[in-house]
Amino acid sequence: MKNQLTANQLRQKYIDFFVSKDHVQISGASLIPENDPTVLFTTAGMHPLVPYILGSDHPSGKRLTNYQKCIRTGDIEAVGDPHHLTFFEMLGNWSLGDYFKKEAIAFSYEFLTKVLEIDPSQLSVTVFEGDDLVPRDEIASSAWMSHGIPQERIYFLPREDNWWGPAGETGPCGPDSEMFIDTGRKACGDDCRPGCSCGKYFEIWNDVFMGYKKNADGTYSEMERKCVDTGMGIERTIAILQGKKSVYETEIFTPVIAGIEKLSGKTYGNDEETDISIRILADHVRTSVFILGDPKGMAPSNVGQGYILRRLIRRAVRHGHKLGIEGSFLGELATIVLGLYAQPYPELEENKEFIFKELAAEETKFSETLQKGEREFEKMLPNLLKGTSRQLSGRTAFKLYDTYGFPVELTRELANEHGFSVDEEGFKAAFEKHQEISRSGAEHQFKGGLADHSDKTTALHTATHMLHKALRTVLGEHVGQKGSNITVDRLRFDFTHPSPMSKEEIQQVEDMVNEQIARNLPITVESMTLEQAKEAGAIAFFESKYGEQVKVYSIGDYSKEVCGGPHVENTSSMGHFKILKEQSSSAGIRRIKAILE
Numbered sequence: 001m002k003n004q005l006t007a008n009q010l011r012q013k014y015i016d017f018f019v020s021k022d023h024v025q026i027s028g029a030s031l032i033p034e035n036d037p038t039v040l041f042t043t044a045g046m047h048p049l050v051p052y053i054l055g056s057d058h059p060s061g062k063r064l065t066n067y068q069k070c071i072r073t074g075d076i077e078a079v080g081d082p083h084h085l086t087f088f089e090m091l092g093n094w095s096l097g098d099y100f101k102k103e104a105i106a107f108s109y110e111f112l113t114k115v116l117e118i119d120p121s122q123l124s125v126t127v128f129e130g131d132d133l134v135p136r137d138e139i140a141s142s143a144w145m146s147h148g149i150p151q152e153r154i155y156f157l158p159r160e161d162n163w164w165g166p167a168g169e170t171g172p173c174g175p176d177s178e179m180f181i182d183t184g185r186k187a188c189g190d191d192c193r194p195g196c197s198c199g200k201y202f203e204i205w206n207d208v209f210m211g212y213k214k215n216a217d218g219t220y221s222e223m224e225r226k227c228v229d230t231g232m233g234i235e236r237t238i239a240i241l242q243g244k245k246s247v248y249e250t251e252i253f254t255p256v257i258a259g260i261e262k263l264s265g266k267t268y269g270n271d272e273e274t275d276i277s278i279r280i281l282a283d284h285v286r287t288s289v290f291i292l293g294d295p296k297g298m299a300p301s302n303v304g305q306g307y308i309l310r311r312l313i314r315r316a317v318r319h320g321h322k323l324g325i326e327g328s329f330l331g332e333l334a335t336i337v338l339g340l341y342a343q344p345y346p347e348l349e350e351n352k353e354f355i356f357k358e359l360a361a362e363e364t365k366f367s368e369t370l371q372k373g374e375r376e377f378e379k380m381l382p383n384l385l386k387g388t389s390r391q392l393s394g395r396t397a398f399k400l401y402d403t404y405g406f407p408v409e410l411t412r413e414l415a416n417e418h419g420f421s422v423d424e425e426g427f428k429a430a431f432e433k434h435q436e437i438s439r440s441g442a443e444h445q446f447k448g449g450l451a452d453h454s455d456k457t458t459a460l461h462t463a464t465h466m467l468h469k470a471l472r473t474v475l476g477e478h479v480g481q482k483g484s485n486i487t488v489d490r491l492r493f494d495f496t497h498p499s500p501m502s503k504e505e506i507q508q509v510e511d512m513v514n515e516q517i518a519r520n521l522p523i524t525v526e527s528m529t530l531e532q533a534k535e536a537g538a539i540a541f542f543e544s545k546y547g548e549q550v551k552v553y554s555i556g557d558y559s560k561e562v563c564g565g566p567h568v569e570n571t572s573s574m575g576h577f578k579i580l581k582e583q584s585s586s587a588g589i590r591r592i593k594a595i596l597e
């Protein structure tokens with residue numbers, strides 16, 4: 001490539017180019033999505049723009065551009081190879097009901113060939129081949145041809161390749177056109193084409209023609225106002241422009257890797273196992289810094305985003321130890337990451353104290369756990385190796401988890417390193433049995449302690465669901481349950497919301513709950529997996545329970561929520577709902593106390 005841009009240069013050139021084409025630069029959003037309870041992190045530049053793509057007016061107009069921090073956690077375990085990242089930056093430009101395919105492709109072609117100076121003969125593109133819902137994309141294809149891309153480098157591919165979105169479970173989506181650089185390597189076979197994993201073709205940009213909306217029931221509706229959404233990953237693009245085989249060889253990773261080399265005394269690029277650990281450490285530290293340093297940043301915990309953060313930090317620490325690094329080291333590596341991103345992401349500097357404090361706390365806590373767990377594993381190893389089975393029993397994996405707090409993901413990794421697999425089914429069974437025991441303990445307590453008044457507390461529990469729903473309707477979908485505590489006299493509900501509620505909002509919420517109670521709604525319950533529950537539109541906040549069967553309670557057509565129960569049979573028995581108090585609980589968290597009278 002002629003134009004060996006750095007990340008900082010590419011970011012600037014992209015924004016400048018689209019500003020010169022009458023786009024307005026908007027700032028990137030938080031990594032924690034505002035209005036989408038179906039995913040934990042912002043996964044694409046278009047994600048924060050969903051409401052505008054769906055039709056509301058954007059205050060900055062119809063042509064927008066920006067760079068956006070993104071996290072995709074689908075494949076944390078895949079990080080370690082030369083390509084996967086959990087955090088990346090996406091460049092994007094949008095048309096909100098303004099230009100469509102022809103102009104979007106003209107912009108893309110001009111930017112790639114004039115600004116990035118990519119030789120047009122190296123470009124291949126893909127377009128949607130069509131199906132029952134949407135016709136073959138002849139418009140996109142002829143747009144590419146009009147710029148001189150020959151037919152044989154335009155590939156018509158099916159939905160699994162050339163359809164994008166929605167970003168969460170529902171929302172805007174449409175056919176797309178992806179742009180690839182041909183690295184010039186030999187094709188791996190006759191059917192080698194863009195999208196093939198052999199490495200000949202490298203995807204750098206995606207133009208999505210947002211014309212459809214996926215609904216909660218799985219159907220698609222056509223959008224009246226068509227939009228364009230494009231996304232270019234900075235890390236991948238600079239790697240290809242710089243002629244590097246891996247994103248980890250570019251200037252956004254080499255200083256971090258040098259830091260790891262210095263701390264560990266190991267060298268990157270000599271030995272595959274070492275390289276894997278170095279890449280995991282480099283990626284996970286970077287992502288952790290961005291989660292902690294986000295304006296809505298959060299500390300490691302056992303739920304939601306905090307749980308992902310905890311997993312990332314713990315995996316980083318473990319691989320640091322594997323590389324032979326002693327003492328604490330995350331802070332030193334975080335300093336390097338901060339230095340690299342100070343200019344485009346000033347929030348990191350602003351939240352520096354929080355970043356270092358939380359990293360150090362989790363590192364210390366986990367190092368202790370780890371030492372205990374690894375020691376136990378090593379102790380078991382001779383016995384395990386004597387046996388003929390190369391599978392670690394579910395009971396053993398569970399013991400490591402339960403007694404030593406050793407996460408099963410790490411047991412799996414440790415086991416794999418010694419040639420063992422883990423009996424996953426067995427682990428799940430042991431885990432569920434344990435949960436049943438603790439759950440029946442809790443139920444027992446419920447019955448025993450509150451036997452006389454169980455109708456009252458049950459009704460307050462149903463009221464809690466209705467309150468949750470009403471808060472989300474009145475204040476917005478960012479409202480999420482942070483805690484619930486019910487006594488015979490009142491309910492107490494903690495939820496995320498940045499500011500005190502106004503008198504009117506409190507009244508509105510109270511009225512809404514009472515209106516629904518008056519509808520005499522029946523309460524029904526179904527069992528399903530967490531994934532199915534989410535597909536059915538149920539509110540589910542505790543993300544760590546994937547794969548588990550959960551109960552979903554529906555209050556008529558009003559609310560649907562994953563919950564253990566119990567609930568009343570019909571809202572007619574509940575009485576009148578009244579909010580007594582709305583107050584602060586902690587930073588960003590409000591608390592409501594309410595009664596049924």
Ligand code: SER
Pocket residue numbers: 043044045046092164206207208229230231232
């Ligand atoms: N949303 C599309 C993507 O993530 C284009 O921005 O690829």
